[in-house]
Amino acid sequence: MNRVLEVTDLKTTFATPEGDVKAVGGVDFAINKGETLGVVGESGSGKSQIFMSIMGLLARNGRAAGSVKFKGEDILGLPVKELNRVRGAKMSMIFQDPMTSLNPYLSVRRQMTEVLMQHKGLSEEKAAAESVAMLENVQIPEAKRRLNMFPHEFSGGMRQRVMIAMALLCGPELLIADEPTTALDVTVQAQILEVLVGLQRDFGMAIALITHDLGVIARMADRVMVMYAGGIVEKGSVRDLFKDPQHPYTQGLLESMPRLDERESTRLTTIGGQPPNLQNLPSGCTFRDRCRYAFERCPVERPLLTPFAEGPDGAIRSKACHLPSL
Amino acid sequence: MPPAQPLMTPTGAQTSSKGVAASKGAPLLTVQDLKVYFEVGGNRLLGRPPGVVRAVDGVSFDLRAGETLGLVGESGCGKSTLGRAVLRLLPIHAGRVVWLGKDLAKLNDHDMRGVRRDMQIIFQDPLASLNPRMTVGEIIAEPLQTFQPSLNRAQVRDRVKAMMAKVGLLPNQINRYPHEFSGGQCQRIGIARAMINEPKLIVCDEPVSALDVSIQAQIVNLLMDLQREMGMSLIFISHNLAVVKHISHRVLVLYLGKIMEIADRNSIYYDPLHPYTHALNSAVPLPDPDQERGKSRIVLKGDLPSPLNPPSGCPFRTRCPRATEVCAQVMPDLLQAKPGHLVACHHADYPRTN
Numbered sequence: 001m002n003r004v005l006e007v008t009d010l011k012t013t014f015a016t017p018e019g020d021v022k023a024v025g026g027v028d029f030a031i032n033k034g035e036t037l038g039v040v041g042e043s044g045s046g047k048s049q050i051f052m053s054i055m056g057l058l059a060r061n062g063r064a065a066g067s068v069k070f071k072g073e074d075i076l077g078l079p080v081k082e083l084n085r086v087r088g089a090k091m092s093m094i095f096q097d098p099m100t101s102l103n104p105y106l107s108v109r110r111q112m113t114e115v116l117m118q119h120k121g122l123s124e125e126k127a128a129a130e131s132v133a134m135l136e137n138v139q140i141p142e143a144k145r146r147l148n149m150f151p152h153e154f155s156g157g158m159r160q161r162v163m164i165a166m167a168l169l170c171g172p173e174l175l176i177a178d179e180p181t182t183a184l185d186v187t188v189q190a191q192i193l194e195v196l197v198g199l200q201r202d203f204g205m206a207i208a209l210i211t212h213d214l215g216v217i218a219r220m221a222d223r224v225m226v227m228y229a230g231g232i233v234e235k236g237s238v239r240d241l242f243k244d245p246q247h248p249y250t251q252g253l254l255e256s257m258p259r260l261d262e263r264e265s266t267r268l269t270t271i272g273g274q275p276p277n278l279q280n281l282p283s284g285c286t287f288r289d290r291c292r293y294a295f296e297r298c299p300v301e302r303p304l305l306t307p308f309a310e311g312p313d314g315a316i317r318s319k320a321c322h323l324p325s326l
Numbered sequence: 327m328p329p330a331q332p333l334m335t336p337t338g339a340q341t342s343s344k345g346v347a348a349s350k351g352a353p354l355l356t357v358q359d360l361k362v363y364f365e366v367g368g369n370r371l372l373g374r375p376p377g378v379v380r381a382v383d384g385v386s387f388d389l390r391a392g393e394t395l396g397l398v399g400e401s402g403c404g405k406s407t408l409g410r411a412v413l414r415l416l417p418i419h420a421g422r423v424v425w426l427g428k429d430l431a432k433l434n435d436h437d438m439r440g441v442r443r444d445m446q447i448i449f450q451d452p453l454a455s456l457n458p459r460m461t462v463g464e465i466i467a468e469p470l471q472t473f474q475p476s477l478n479r480a481q482v483r484d485r486v487k488a489m490m491a492k493v494g495l496l497p498n499q500i501n502r503y504p505h506e507f508s509g510g511q512c513q514r515i516g517i518a519r520a521m522i523n524e525p526k527l528i529v530c531d532e533p534v535s536a537l538d539v540s541i542q543a544q545i546v547n548l549l550m551d552l553q554r555e556m557g558m559s560l561i562f563i564s565h566n567l568a569v570v571k572h573i574s575h576r577v578l579v580l581y582l583g584k585i586m587e588i589a590d591r592n593s594i595y596y597d598p599l600h601p602y603t604h605a606l607n608s609a610v611p612l613p614d615p616d617q618e619r620g621k622s623r624i625v626l627k628g629d630l631p632s633p634l635n636p637p638s639g640c641p642f643r644t645r646c647p648r649a650t651e652v653c654a655q656v657m658p659d660l661l662q663a664k665p666g667h668l669v670a671c672h673h674a675d676y677p678r679t680n
Binding site: 042043155156157158185186187188189190191193194212213214215216217218219238239242243252253254256257258259260261262263265267268269270271272274275 | 400401508510538539540541542543544546547550565567568569571572573591592595605606607608609610611612613614615616617618619623625626627629630
């Protein structure tokens, strides 16, 4: 079976004293075996909350509805014990700040071997040996000695490697990487991205890469989905989407980025205004207030994510916009 | 570890202004062999000497009026320290900062105050740099009232409203508080506060790093528009090379407190001479899948070495693909390779003329 993850009409809401906040407003997407799906969006677009919902990691006031199938099995809302068969083992997640996701009181050895002892029932000794091998896979020098060290003894880049190694211990089929390089310097980012590319080649897992950095997406992703105000506004193969963006928001994002390879420093094209308040979304299209193409239909009717073309490589392109083309 | 303490020694200012770029017109600011050191750790009671971090170690450059100089480098390379030392917000260990012909270190507090009006700073976290208990109007008016106490209330209010309009804020929001604004708008407030006295220099310390891409472009455009209109110089500090290249006229590349290379914006990207600049450029992912997948990439090994214990000779040698024996022994001088293009490397790409 080719589908690793299939998400249908996922909705995530947070209850707050001021009313419900719709962080994710009904999204559909799938991730195939061995591919990298890039998830792009600005803060508050819901890109992280989709995957927090899938992993059962929502804050206490959060609620997720819809269907999430991992290899055909519905996992949304499973009791913790059953969910743990899948999460951390077949599907694991890494975060932006490795220091806050590692336990500062426990040695890396303790934190890594625990995963293998829990999920695979290995002995401590065997688990330690596998942990060392995995640290070597993420290119940590002197892995054997480093295994006994504590998180604060590692640099930021090394800590992120430890996180990746830990996430891969049980050989997951899906790795969710939420802004894995955002806190790192570009030189270290380049190292981590190279490690991820190599590991995907060797282990064949699918990756969901969440980031706001379009450069990282261009380097890593096979397919991309662009999020805005809790919804997917455009989906397609990375090449189609970057070469010929068909949603005004995607177009605006690409144009507003200064490029290192520009010869002349022309004025940046900007998207005016700011993202809408999720508690009080505008009627119709959520992007219409900032859209340079908005017309009469946009405030009246919310555009649905609809397929509109097939790329040269057979990937379906879809967008949520009333305009047939830009 | 106790908080870092600036290390002060009154003497030892060597003013060998090696490698200062030839400038057209008198520079607004000249920095000569600037050193900013911090003492860390140590214990007086136990007689353990403190370590010394050479955050900025012998930096020289000129800044002309109306020019934007970008400072780039990895975290911990000293770029923020350099920006602050230039404004005399940090005590300097050695070297000179010359502002319009005056050595800032020699100015007394009264004269320094006069200079301060012309030098301002904006910060990375826009909300944290604004007093939550002051209204936007009060925040923007404060520098004006400090430096021009003769203005009456109506005049101050008019100037503040005009400045708000100029930076893209609605003047009728003058009585609101910072928390009522988004991150991008707070950065506009910070810019209005910095601009209200029409300064000659603004140090921008990672001003767009905390903002989303679409908002980042708005702020970059605003700074460039204001510069065109009002003619101030900018020192623009950021780890985002694409943004720095877009906004700057010249770019200075720092590594562990030392200048590796200075050149105009296009030379730094299209014609870099230092292996570190090469590596930085090639590490930045371009938003173009074809170029990204086709390009050959220089991936540096390891991390920035500890500034407490920097490598001997050239600080970059431990990660440098071209390092040889001489690099461990001698720190290369910053020399001119071409007019306006200076590089500190024993193995730079071009034969250098001294």
